Amino acid sequence: MRSIVMLTCVFAFQTLFGQQCQSPNKQTEVIFSLSNDGKPTYEIIYKGQVVIAKSNMGFELVDALPLLKNFSVLNTRFDTKNETWEPVWGEESSIRNHYNEMLVALQQKNTQRKMNIRFRVYDEGVGFRYEFPVQDQLGHFIIAQERTAFAMTGDHTAHWIPGDYDTQEYDYTTSRLSEIQSLFDTALTGNASQEQFSKTGVQTALMLKTDSGLYINLHEAALIDYPAMHLNLDPKTLSFESWLTPDAVGNLAYMVAPHNTPWRTVIVSDDARDILASRMTYNLNDPCVIEDTSWIKPMKYMGVWWEMITGKSSWSYTNDVSAVKLGQTDFSKLTPNQTHAANNTNVKRYIDFAAQHGFDGLLVEGWNEGWEDWFGHSKDYVFDFVTPYPDFDVNTLNAYAKSKGVELIMHHETSSSVRNYERHMDKAYQFMKDNGYSAVKSGYVGDIIPRGEHHYSQFIVNHYNYAVQKAADYQIMINAHEAVRPTGIARTYPNLIANESARGTEFQAFGGSKPNHTTILPFTRLIGGPMDYTPGVFEMDISKLNPNNNSHVNTTLANQLGLYVIMYSPLQMAADLPEHYERFMDAFQFIKDVGIDWEKSVYLEAEPGEYITVARKEKGSSNWFVGNSNGFNKRKAEINCSFLDADKTYTATIYRDHPSANYKTNPQAYVIEAKTVTSKSVLKITTVPAGGFGISIVPKN
Numbered sequence: 001m002r003s004i005v006m007l008t009c010v011f012a013f014q015t016l017f018g019q020q021c022q023s024p025n026k027q028t029e030v031i032f033s034l035s036n037d038g039k040p041t042y043e044i045i046y047k048g049q050v051v052i053a054k055s056n057m058g059f060e061l062v063d064a065l066p067l068l069k070n071f072s073v074l075n076t077r078f079d080t081k082n083e084t085w086e087p088v089w090g091e092e093s094s095i096r097n098h099y100n101e102m103l104v105a106l107q108q109k110n111t112q113r114k115m116n117i118r119f120r121v122y123d124e125g126v127g128f129r130y131e132f133p134v135q136d137q138l139g140h141f142i143i144a145q146e147r148t149a150f151a152m153t154g155d156h157t158a159h160w161i162p163g164d165y166d167t168q169e170y171d172y173t174t175s176r177l178s179e180i181q182s183l184f185d186t187a188l189t190g191n192a193s194q195e196q197f198s199k200t201g202v203q204t205a206l207m208l209k210t211d212s213g214l215y216i217n218l219h220e221a222a223l224i225d226y227p228a229m230h231l232n233l234d235p236k237t238l239s240f241e242s243w244l245t246p247d248a249v250g251n252l253a254y255m256v257a258p259h260n261t262p263w264r265t266v267i268v269s270d271d272a273r274d275i276l277a278s279r280m281t282y283n284l285n286d287p288c289v290i291e292d293t294s295w296i297k298p299m300k301y302m303g304v305w306w307e308m309i310t311g312k313s314s315w316s317y318t319n320d321v322s323a324v325k326l327g328q329t330d331f332s333k334l335t336p337n338q339t340h341a342a343n344n345t346n347v348k349r350y351i352d353f354a355a356q357h358g359f360d361g362l363l364v365e366g367w368n369e370g371w372e373d374w375f376g377h378s379k380d381y382v383f384d385f386v387t388p389y390p391d392f393d394v395n396t397l398n399a400y401a402k403s404k405g406v407e408l409i410m411h412h413e414t415s416s417s418v419r420n421y422e423r424h425m426d427k428a429y430q431f432m433k434d435n436g437y438s439a440v441k442s443g444y445v446g447d448i449i450p451r452g453e454h455h456y457s458q459f460i461v462n463h464y465n466y467a468v469q470k471a472a473d474y475q476i477m478i479n480a481h482e483a484v485r486p487t488g489i490a491r492t493y494p495n496l497i498a499n500e501s502a503r504g505t506e507f508q509a510f511g512g513s514k515p516n517h518t519t520i521l522p523f524t525r526l527i528g529g530p531m532d533y534t535p536g537v538f539e540m541d542i543s544k545l546n547p548n549n550n551s552h553v554n555t556t557l558a559n560q561l562g563l564y565v566i567m568y569s570p571l572q573m574a575a576d577l578p579e580h581y582e583r584f585m586d587a588f589q590f591i592k593d594v595g596i597d598w599e600k601s602v603y604l605e606a607e608p609g610e611y612i613t614v615a616r617k618e619k620g621s622s623n624w625f626v627g628n629s630n631g632f633n634k635r636k637a638e639i640n641c642s643f644l645d646a647d648k649t650y651t652a653t654i655y656r657d658h659p660s661a662n663y664k665t666n667p668q669a670y671v672i673e674a675k676t677v678t679s680k681s682v683l684k685i686t687t688v689p690a691g692g693f694g695i696s697i698v699p700k701n
């Protein structure tokens with residue numbers, strides 16, 4: 001009935017303003033219209049305010065007329081959906097997918113080519129995509145430029161990272177749109193990066209705030225068989241335009257009808273917390289295609305890892321690189337490197353610690369041949385993913401771990417040689433199954449092979465998706481680093497349990513990250529899916545691990561605890577070394593206790609770049625966990641405990657900054673205190689700059 005009413009109003013508006021579609025609660029709407037010369041345009045309104053001003057849509061093609069103008073509307077169809085689905089893991093156990101849809105079928109008058117635009121309007125935003133139906137006039141074609149504009153209505157504040165075809169591992173810059181160009185070179189600092197396309201180009205998910213207090217998030221959903229989209233700003237008009245990652249010969253996307261682009265997404269609210277609570281990006285992806293998902297399990301893990309990242313230890317077994325001929329060298333005859341971390345004794349030490357403290361997994365990097373001369377080898381043949389170094393006994397270590405209730409996590413550094421990886425993939429995954437591994441961290445460091453391809457081009461995007469699908473055939477979970485940033489495809493393939501694809505904790509050991517970094521990431525990188533951020537560093541002075549590394553972790557210890565709640569991931573690491581945790585066992589207790597899979601999440605306080613406070617109820621338990629990360633300024637957080645059950649009394653254990661804590665000079669000053677709380681309690685907790693807190697709330701009795 002409601003949809004009939006809606007359809008009537010839609011058609012009433014059609015002749016005057018173009019086609020319009022409103023969200024279920026009517027606060028968000030999209031208006032589609034054709035200009036006088038038949039250019040498709042759209043506009044987005046939220047609570048009466050223009051979010052995206054009238055913006056053009058369409059494509060330039062290689063060796064064919066553009067799909068930009070001369071269109072007429074063949075027909076417009078409306079639909080509506082209101083369903084709930086249960087994710088395998090997530091921030092809540094059930095997700096509502098509620099939208100109104102408008103499908104505009106277009107035909108270009110001079111060429112008869114057909115192009116449809118599908119809009120889905122949610123209460124908290126709009127997704128739209130281009131669809132190319134089967135037709136005689138348009139079969140195979142190559143996109144030379146996607147010209148989807150996102151016209152801003154003012155000089156908004158943006159949290160942005162530079163448009164780069166190969167990495168997202170940047171600190172965020174917060175500035176006005178008009179300042180992006182002049183701040184661009186500074187924004188690149190600290191990341192000797194790969195290739196930028198323009199000095200006004202930024203990556204998505206892009207988080208914006210208008211002067212009237214609207215929060216706008218621009219990203220994409222369901223990036224499948226298409227290049228990743230960046231946004232290029234016209235500094236004069238303050239309009240963004242889509243900028244797709246090119247392939248090695250400069251083409252953008254190879255299309256064969258029927259084919260769709262990913263969804264272009266605009267999430268909007270006058271309350272920043274709604275951006276974090278939005279599940280629009282997942283909802284725009286297809287439902288899960290894996291029938292039996294019983295093998296997909298959230299994991300809390302440790303790693304033989306931080307000691308390499310800090311430079312204390314090495315990945316490589318030997319420094320004797322001149323002696324190595326790949327596949328022909330007997331490594332046991334080479335001089336071992338004294339700092340090789342993935343050795344039997346050290347791995348057992350970590351297994352013991354992880355088992356003692358209830359962890360599910362232990363990642364071991366540097367276990368396999370190839371690290372010794374990564375850049376010297378032909379990158380077509382650098383790693384085979386099945387040959388361990390002589391001091392890493394795959395059978396014994398896996399059996400030892402299993403006997404203690406811990407599982408080893410595989411590591412596949414591909415060195416970005418994706419063809420090499422694809423050639424070895426079946427054997428590599430089979431090797432994992434044969435030896436009892438069920439999860440792999442993969443990585444794509446360095447320039448992509450085939451040469452000239454980029455980390456975010458269509459071919460390489462297809463590779464990441466291929467790896468995830470292939471892994472599903474073997475019932476393997478994937479955590480891919482340096483891959484394209486996620487776009488909600490974990491709804492379809494929940495074995496993609498995490499990605500890095502942003503500046504993670506490792507950068508705290510590569511010179512440090514901005515103190516407010518984690519108050520931005522949930523608004524940007526995490527919009528598309530969980531991040532393997534690898535929190536939990538307790539020793540902030542990296543020179544204590546490696547005298548040649550003067551990096552400093554720019555947070556307090558209490559902030560590191562808060563990250564387990566605010567940086568959602570079904571894969572959570574305790575990144576630091578056992579000997580560091582042993583010095584702070586009372587604080588480590590929070591990492592041991594904190595949940596990793598959630599019944600529900602309540603976003604208590606949020607302002608991008610300033611602070612985030614989130615409460616989450618653990619799945620299958622009555623325990624709640626609250627986390628906070630704080631930005632540059634000292635602040636008092638207010639936690640209204642009304643999310644708790646009204647009939648219960650709880651013990652809240654609060655792990656917070658000591659008043660004397662200072663992220664630079666006194667980061668390990670924290671206070672742990674227990675309080676009795678009920679749903680009527682309001683907790684007030686002061687955090688220092690780059691500080692934070694974690695709270696576990698457990699029912700009494």
Ligand code: NOJ
Nearest residue numbers: 365413443445481500506
């Ligand atoms: C970069 C990844 O982010 C890091 O976690 C990994 O240890 C190295 N590459 C080596 O693969």
Ligand code: CA
Nearest residue numbers: 169481482500
């Ligand atoms: Ca990385």
